[in-house]
Amino acid sequence: MTGALAEVRQVVAHPLTGSARTPADAVTGRAFDTRTYSLMKHGDLPSTRTLGAELGAALLTAHPWLTTTDRPIVLPVAYLVARPACYYLAIAVRDAVNAVRGDHGAAHVIHVRKDSVTHIDYAASSEQDRRNDLASIGFRLTEPVRDAIAIVVDDVRVTGLAEQVMVDLLQDNGVGQVVTAYVATCDEQLAADPRVEAALNHAQVRSVFDMLPSVRRGDFVPTIRFLKRLLAEPGIADFLAQCPADLVARFRADAEATGPAFLAGYPHGTAALRAESERRPVTAAEGVCR
Template identity: 75%
Template sequence: MKAPVTRVVAHPLTGAAMHPIDGNLGTPFDTATYSLMKHGDLPSIRDLGNELANALLKDCPWLSTTGSPIVLPVAYLVAKPACFYLASAVCDVLNEARGERAPARVIHVHKDSVTHIDYAASSAQDRRNDLASIGFRLTDPVRDAIAIVIDDVRVTGLAEQVMVDLLQDNGIGQIVTAYVATCDEQLAADPSVESALNHAVVRSIHDMLPSVQRGDFVPTIRFLKRLLADPDAAGFLAACPAELVQRFRADAEATGERFLAGYPAGTAALFAESDLRSSATREGVGQ
């Protein structure tokens, strides 16, 4: 028998792609915070993570009292998605509510590759083909546990189904899918909706420099792809702390040669800046 699935949504969206409305409040959805969250702004991640955790505790109050283990699975290869950081923020709130009970924890679902597709700009069929080309593997046992599958937005539900199938095939006891936002049928039919949400205020990698310079930035796989694809990657990297430049390079290299081959200009800019910072560090130590 397959594990039951419950869905929790912090912000059900309706309206138009450029002006989505929060169906709970009847007011415009905060697309600015959402856009910043998708690209690694930590305050935005924490704000939306807290909202999602509160929605979970409201709709599923038993999460604070259950004795069953709770896991929050997140799929990635090396560079983490924004959902990893959202899940971590949700976990913090849940564990505060759970007190002395066994803590909920984020677990890694291993992806065997990262492709160059931009899901926000892809058709449903392209998404299906891409997901079918990637292998997913649990790295922790989940039998009889409760899984909370965190995601930022539900448009087609394809990624959700891949994770649900994987968990059910591995004996999960119960599944809760939890979304920052979902699109109603009319909004989901607009192919521009996900891209409009993602790029509401982050239209260029340079829009994230204030977060970087405040120390409020975490590198996500979405941002890494955008960085490597940007013709002015070198200008952005020159404004970044050395530690972040080296993190970008480590994540890019670990993702693999096939991934890097899709971004020759951006990879060259990243490696050049990384080598420059390494050389400057060695010279500073030698003086």
């Protein structure tokens, strides 16, 4: 890399303080809506749109120049095949930005391709385990970002390790400016509690079966977090039997495209997924849910 490093700014919709069990917004003093957050992490679309709209509003309030700059705006999201919750948050933030950009050019989400997916749960892992995991994964941009403004959307910042990996990649590729945008961040005391991220993730969704109402309403998108929990669920066959056939096909397609090493970590879940998708094959008219 040559030249000066791109400036990095941060926007936060909800700076959190308090305890892992009862986090509160440090600015308003109100209890943080952990129910909506937990549903968002596992693929509930209305919750994702709610938090994405809040983050988009915070972003545009902090940086109104995003509405008029003529520089290209990209929202990079890292994943292999199955998308993370922050992909769908980035879509909502992109829509908020584009709604006020007029003729200045549309912002768009770009894929940062990871070369593998591991089985560790970041929310339950030590900082060193997270460092080791991130160091073992390769990241590659699929589009040029030179001189662009990159808005890096994520759900929560606890340690900042994943953020630094993305920022380094963008700076190495000549990005003009970086804005990190978080639904929530943890103050120093809250971040020191190893339970905080798991508490946020599981505040509402303690089992994959808690997502069946979203699935039945058609308000669900499969995230990588949900896919890993589903494949590890002893009762996966019962869950899949209550899903539309096209969603079962999507689970199988995402799991198999993630690779043999990934599937090998979930032999029971993989067998159940294949059995259910073969029992109820998707017709051409139904397609596969996206």
